[in-house]
Amino acid sequence: MAASPACAPGLISGPTLPPQPVTFRCYWAQKPSYASSTSRRPRRRRFVPVAAASTRTSPAAARGLDADDFRHPLDKQNTLLLRAIPGLNDIGKALLGPVSEQVMVLQNIGTSVLVSPNQLPYLHQLLAEAATLLNTEAPDLYIRQNPVPNAYTLAINGKKPFIVVHTSLVELLTPKELQAVLAHELGHLKCDHGVWLTFANILTMGAYTVPGFGMVAGFLEEQLYRWLRAAELTCDRAALLVVQDPKVHPASLCHHLILILHCQEVVISVLMKLAGGCPSLADQLNVDAFLEQARSYDKAASNPVGWYIRNAQTRELSHPLPVMRAREIDEWSRSQEYKTIMQKMLQLGLNRCVVLDIEGTTSPISFVTDVLFPYARDNVRKHLDATYGTHETNDDIALLRAQVEQDLAEGVAGAVPVPPDEAGKDSVIDALVANVEAMIKADRKITSLKQLQGHIWRTGFEGQEIKGVVFDDVPPALEKWHASGIKTYIYSSGSREAQRLIFGNTTYGDLRKHLCGFFDTTIGTKREARSYYEIWLSVGVDRPSQILFLTDVYQEATAAQAAGLEVLISIRPGNAPLPENHGFETIKSFAEILT
Template sequence: MAASLVSPMVPPPCAGFRRRAHGYGVSNNSTSLGFGFGSLSTTIPMTSKKHHRSRRRRRPRPRVGKLCCRGTPTASSSLVFRNLDADDFRHPLDKQNTLMLRMIPGLNELAKALLGSLTEQIMLLENIGTSVLVSKNQLSELHQLMNDAADILNIESPDLYVRQSPVPNAYTLAISGKKPFVVVHTSLVELLTRKELQAVLAHELGHLKCDHGVWLTLANILTLGAYTLPGLGRLIAQSLEEQLFRWLRSAELTCDRAALLVAQDPKVVISVLMKLAGGSPSVADQLNVDAFLEQARSYDRASSSPVGWYIRNAQTRQLSHPLPVLRALEIDEWSRSQAYKSLLKRAIQRNTVHNV
């Protein structure tokens, strides 16, 4: 079962299955069963100093073994949410649409029949056989970012892999009986600062914290299976797909909140969304979060009329992720909410007691 944070997940093709992209960035369809956030990228040049000086002035490159992401490490003073429960930050639409999925008769039983051990093994080997496993001895800074994010969200840290890809994305896979793992693409590391990268990892952890992987994978397989049926089967597939996509979009809003709980700065999360919508390493330092938020408010105003609402609904109906501008508005509003402030206050109180 897979899940993604920033942009719709774009994991590798999985023998015979079409997978929906599910992540922290732009929504699209792809050949994978999972959900993801964005992509990661590391650049490890091995250039002599003499050769480096002979080139035109370029952005500094990291040394071998260092992550190619900008910014300083996450501060060790970040609040830790002890005893955090998924429902403490779950988006109301996520709760509503999850209940709707649970009301589908026989969903779990049918999905278990469709998702066999062979399929899971293919998904597992396809990912870990073509990626680099992160550990304290391999990309140790990225390893620490994941462990710190997991501690803050009160969840066990999954395995983490880095996969070569020009598409910025990250996604999560949860296989029955196996330790879940997160895959990040190399291009995402290069695009984001360290705090932004950790926000992406936190988004992926949010999927695991909320058990999103179960519903995402089962619904994907059921939809694919229904499409092979004639007549009524296709109608069922279309109805299930619409319901699935409504759930996917709401699940992304929940996991953006998980990203904020770890980043503890809404501008960090919004910056990730902005960069996935239209950023690149060469212009990253010219992007403006406040301007992107104003753009989001303009879109919200323009789509509030009856005609605008219809266009907006048609625009998002077949997307696995909400539009980046809408996600930015959602996280900005939640960062100002009493619910978020209460979580911070509770964390401060419990951390104080714990440190006494």
């Protein structure tokens, strides 16, 4: 059997091993004990769970996810306390040199199997997916022969970190549970736990042997292990965030709750197996019974004697007791904080691109009805007269002629015949103006009208007569989505040129730098499901459900949903009321999507 690595972790407990040099390590569970006749017994380290099934194809990613979104309050508190200790960083540098770093790296690399797309590809897929979900770079992953179920992370200054998983752990856990472990380890990297983990390793592995340093080490050790226990709770949360059921694409908080309960069972199952599981017993273990055991422990420790015994049990541990971790993650999975993070992941992560309506969604309806429409109506004659005979206006007139002929055949109110060109410029323009005014009054969403309006508005924007108006929450949302790699598109009944003019000339400046493209009714009307199917084919995502569509119109929301898109309805001042029991989630600000 290959020798155990330095600081080789035992998830809950482990064999006694000789002390060896160490660097930045994060373990799933307690480190094994190290016997010493001259120093106190060093403590253990950590490890954590997260899972995914082989059929998982569209997990919710959270590109805007920040470590502080899920960091445990005790982690935050104890990190501040560590940072307040003067000279701690200098102590770490003095005790850890390049030689010990290299020893640790070579020891692990030389006795393990490196996972890659061509070597254990399924494990590589689990890690890559978990890293994407947590919005962090995937480290290297090694599988190491070891009978003690555990996993740990090694991070060395200036070098790519890596995770080591023991073969016994792979045998013990399901694929979903194994991904939970990987996500826990990624949580340490996401939260920059490495520096403090390094100090803890140094102190517990050899700092007591440094002449004159024993008393200082004793003080620092207590502070560090208090922090380590808190950090474990943070990384259990990271595990929970990764374990998402891909078959559930919630459109309401009741669906979120189903997903939440499913996830926490996986994480708690890992903790339960680490406490007392083995491959032959795994299918007989019961998560509910383990949670009841956790509640019994809390009850037994509620009196003064029990409280003292519990503190004595835990104060020299690097990990909270498994039952305490299970209770913590169960409570957090039911919290509003977790629901809020999940909503963010499901709206911005699962949906890899966003498609926005304009009127009533990004911009007030009044901007369209009180500014754009009147400008087009008041300037249509002037525009046609000035541009008559140009290639662009000839195309506009041809589209209008075709639409008017259709309207006359269908008996549309306000439609009047357009005479042939031979009737003269003035006669043609008079008829076109009459039809355009009727179309604008009826607020018709037709390509011929929208194309002409765009050309008229261009003159207004270029002459600074018009400025695009958007809601105050729109620019920061567009900027954040763009920075997070989330592609954003506009789909409006207005022409693509008009859309570009509106977002290129806003009171906030040119917002087109945050947008990836524009769609108009040339792909179909906004109340037809086929139009949204065409958008899906154009934006380059694998599934329609990876697109989030925002609109203020119920019929458009229904059509987009029928095409498989995720939908939110925008509630803005001046928008038309929605039908009762419409069944869609609503937002009043884009900021709600970012939280």
